Amino acid sequence: MILALTMVVGRVQAQSTEQNLSREEKKALQEQLDSLLAVEAVQAINEKAFTLEADRVVFKYGNMAYVNSNTNFVSVKGDNAVVQVAFNIPISGPNGIGGVTVDGSVSDYEVKTDKKGNISISMNVMGTGISARVFISLPKGTNHATVEINPNFNSNRMTLEGVILPIEKSNVFKGRSL
Template identity: 40%
Template sequence: MKRIATLLALIVLPFAGLLAQDFRELTPQERKELRKKEQQQLDSTSYAKAVEALSAQTWVLEAYTIQGQRGSLYFVNSTTNFVMMDKEKSTVQLASPYRAGYNGLGGITVEGSISGYKLETDKHGNVSVRFMVVGVGINAEIFITLTANSNRGEAYISPNTWGRRITYKGNIVPLEDSNVYKAMPL
């Protein structure tokens, strides 16, 4: 019995030192570096997915802020405020919980066919997309920018027939990963 206990102790002791190293406390500087490295990995993964979605023309910009022509900034729900591209069709939705609207969400949802879809990447890794949308209730040029090494983007919507420019700021995600609620379009 003593032999088994001694043999077991000789086998387990070298591994106990390895386990103790893994569970030691990290210094605040090491924790900060670890969090920064994890965030960079997450950002680069989401950036790669966003670029792939922009190239495939199946993406959604889920807006968390909307800015009007005069600079007024409004924080909004990203589930109901978005710009969506699904191959040859684009949808722009604006919703407010405080007003009645055409789409049943307190805003407006417009769809249209796209033309002139052009994707460019600069030397820093920033991606820009420009296209026109024509449909019932919309005739606009949309310019999308994707910041390098993240999935944060902006959509500048410049109507050709009505109103003024609106800027959506949010995250660009593939259409299949999106959680937006599309209301009834015009």
């Protein structure tokens, strides 16, 4: 009970403080937060321990859909990776949640930084039955990234957009893998 009351008081104080901040102060705080998240994302990429949680998918011909970020993701942990897409459809799909899951090993993992500080990652994810070539683009100073997935079994390339998080801060649900 005391903990709940403390949390409510804390929220009220935070809202009161937020209302007293000027637009410039709010913008400065947001920039500091974005900077911290960007540093955290770069560190996770370099350690090969990250998840890109996607909230939007762009299909081959430009159609776009918003998706659930805990079931649409690319996750890398050491030499293992999971690439999963799951759409909000009534059909369960091969992974049981409306899409496809590739759970496999990472090869050809390469991280490059251009002159402007933008990061690009390329890798192959080799599952039991299928594999995919994955390209991730992370603009400098943010944790908002784009991943292009090129499956080997068809030409249905798709692009996911979302945020890169350290793997321990990620909250994803993995379906059955192929």
